[in-house]
Amino acid sequence: QTELKTSSSLGKWVSPIAGVVIGDEIVARGQNLDEILRQAVRFSASLSTLSLDADRSDDDEQPRKYSEHWSRSISAAMKQVNPQLIQSFGQKVQLGEANVATSFGFMxxxxxxxxxxxxxxxxxASLNNVKAKLLDLETFKKSALVIKPREFEIIIGSPSLTDPTLTDASxxxxxxxxxxxxxxxxxENIKLFRAESAEEAAHHINEKVAA
Incomplete structure (x- = not known):
């Protein structure tokens, strides 16, 4: 922080800790420095034991529970659409050198x-949860893994915009x-799909896999 105040750059900064070096610049987006720091931690192999799951402990629990229920509902709907894909839900991937796995909705x-x-x-709070899911996909996409998916997508569940129970402001x-x-x-070249029901999401996933 002192180096940034004096020179506005870390280009000539010398680390007081052996083995700590400045990596390549990476564009980050966040509402505050805490969010950007979390991204930096996630991209650092030496700090990757601080998983996003731990970082999210301060977030609103209720939206996370809603999101988990949404994931389970899609998995349940898939039983009727294509039971063979059930085992592809909730896959975990080790993205860093540390023995920490990140969960993905479907792979x-x-x-x-x-x-x-x-x-x-x-x-x-819902938006923060979605942004965390996007960050997971972005990290996976930019990881050094040799074998990884070529297409990444975020599937957003939301009520119909014509729902009569919603106000104009909502x-x-x-x-x-x-x-x-x-x-x-x-x-980040991540695709987006909005679904109004778990069944719609399940059919969409089945079509993506079959394509």
């Missing part, structure tokens, strides 16, 4: 997807949040 062949849920009553907020997620995903 089959060249396709990997994570699931997020936008809850109208908890949009801010619909606008849903649209705005979805647009933001779309921009983040597009920047």
């Amino acid at each position: 089959y062949g060249d396709y990997s997807a994570n699931f997020g849920l936008l809850v109208p009553s908890r949009l801010a 619909v606008k907020k849903l649209r705005d949040n979805f647009t933001l997620i779309e921009e983040i995903a597009k920047a």
Whole structure:
């Protein structure tokens, strides 16, 4: 921090700790320095034991539970669509050198997807949860693994924008949040699909795998 204040660059910084060096520059996006620091930790092999699952302990628990229920619902719906794909849900991958595995919603062949849920009553916390899922996909995509999927996608569950129980303000907020997620995903070449039901999501996944 002192080096940045004095020279506005870390280019000439000499680490006081042996073995610690400055890596390549990586573009990061976050609402604050804490979010950016989490990304830096995730991309550092020596710090990768600090998994995102631990980082998320301070997040709102309810949206996370909603998201987990959404994932289980898609898996349950897949039993009717294509039972052979059930075992591809909840796959874990070790992305760093440390013995820490990251869970992904679905992974089959060249396709990997994570699931997020936008809850109208908890949009801010829901958005944070979705961004974490996107970060997992981004980390997987940029990892040094030799064998990994070629297509990454985030599947977002949300109520219909024509749902009569939603107010105009709620619909606008849903649209705005979805647009933001779309921009983040597009920047990292991660595909995006919005589903209004677990059945719709399951059919979409089945079509992606069959393509």
